[in-house]
Amino acid sequence: MILFLGTKPGKTSSQVLSDIPCPYCQINNTLTATSHSTYFHVFWISLFKISNFTEIRCSHCKKVYYEKEFTPAMQQQLKEQTKLPK
Numbered sequence: 488m489i490l491f492l493g494t495k496p497g498k499t500s501s502q503v504l505s506d507i508p509c510p511y512c513q514i515n516n517t518l519t520a521t522s523h524s525t526y527f528h529v530f531w532i533s534l535f536k537i538s539n540f541t542e543i544r545c546s547h548c549k550k551v552y553y554e555k556e557f558t559p560a561m562q563q564q565l566k567e568q569t570k571l572p573k
Contacts, residue, residue: 490529494537497524502568504543507560512548519544520565541565 504518522541526533543552543561552561 491531492529493527494525495528495531495533497526497533497536499523502565504561504564507558507564509545509548509550510552510558511550512545514545514547517545517547518561519546520561 499521501519501521503516504520505516507518508515509517520541520543522539524539525537527535527537541554543557544550545552557565
């Protein structure tokens with residue numbers, strides 16, 4: 488019997504962080520948070536999530552911030568936006 492096991496990327500979601508300046512270039516309203524997830528699959532059917540990470544990119548200076556580099560303001564706004572019903 489042949490089993491097809493592996494990982495595959497899930498859906499990515501993006502959200503704009505408003506009224507937060509980029510720590511590098513100090514321009515407001517240029518930060519976009521993108522969440523990526525990876526799933527384990529059997530026969531291309533997703534079973535469970537393996538990992539999830541978020542990065543924030545500035546559209547002005549193109550700097551990318553990873554989760555360890557988030558400022559408290561970035562973390563707070565991400566928490567608030569995930570609590571809102573969609």
